Amino acid sequence: MPLARLIGNATARTVSVLIHKPSIADPLPFQLQAFSLYRYASRLLVERVSWLCRDHRRAGAGDGRVELIYSNRSAMSYEDLCDYLRRLRDGTEANGGHVDWSVIDPTLIRAVNHEQLAALQLADTVASGVYFAANRNPYGEIEDRYLRLMARTLYRHQGKLEGYGLKFWCSDRAEVDRILIAATATS
Numbered sequence: 797m798p799l800a801r802l803i804g805n806a807t808a809r810t811v812s813v814l815i816h817k818p819s820i821a822d823p824l825p826f827q828l829q830a831f832s833l834y835r836y837a838s839r840l841l842v843e844r845v846s847w848l849c850r851d852h853r854r855a856g857a858g859d860g861r862v863e864l865i866y867s868n869r870s871a872m873s874y875e876d877l878c879d880y881l882r883r884l885r886d887g888t889e890a891n892g893g894h895v896d897w898s899v900i901d902p903t904l905i906r907a908v909n910h911e912q913l914a915a916l917q918l919a920d921t922v923a924s925g926v927y928f929a930a931n932r933n934p935y936g937e938i939e940d941r942y943l944r945l946m947a948r949t950l951y952r953h954q955g956k957l958e959g960y961g962l963k964f965w966c967s968d969r970a971e972v973d974r975i976l977i978a979a980t981a982t983s
Contacts, residue, residue: 799921800945808918809852809961810949811844812926813837814975816966831872835880839893840963842881846896847960848951853899861901867916868907878902922946926962929978930971940978947979 803810815837820826826833845862853860866874881902883889910916925942932938950961958964962979964972 797941797945800925800942803918803921804945804948806949808949809848809951810922810946811841811848811951811961811963812923813840813844813963814926814930814966816968816971819965819967831876834872835877838877839881839884839895842900843893843895844951844960844963846900847953849899850896851953860899861904862899864900864905865913865916866905866907867910867920872907874905874907878905881905922949929975940975943975943978944981947981950979
């Protein structure tokens with residue numbers, strides 16, 4: 797709880813992508829190739845990060861490009877992820893999305909072991925807080941206090957949270973609304 801409170805008081809901005817697998821109408825394309833759902837979720841995340849950086853770009857603060865750092869997953873090829881993003885950028889991948897390529901450079905993406913970078917542990921805290929707000933425990937309860945504590949950091953574009961700081965792929969509107977209420981409540 798103290799770490800969630802610390803993050804919630806930081807000047808940082810956060811973006812989360814929530815995918816409810818039963819809501820995927822046609823899961824077959826994601827089952828045909830390893831990590832394809834992970835790559836697609838990364839695309840959704842990279843889109844939003846690119847918009848956040850575009851919206852908050854400051855003159856004289858570097859070249860405006862984003863260095864994306866993933867927590868290393870041993871079975872995942874981050875070169876494959878970078879290739880996927882290059883195909884999106886070059887228009888050779890179907891459904892290229894809406895990434896602002898002026899701030900995203902696939903060569904600036906890397907993976908680091910979780911324990912080697914404190915920022916990855918902070919990102920994990922954010923992801924865990926969102927996870928516990930979205931998923932019921934074995935007793936059927938949800939724990940949204942962490943999300944409420946960190947809600948101030950969620951990226952909003954012109955005041956809009958859904959689709960920006962929280963991107964949902966979920967057909968259950970009541971669940972989406974429940975999470976949005978927690979994300980806009982004050983602790």
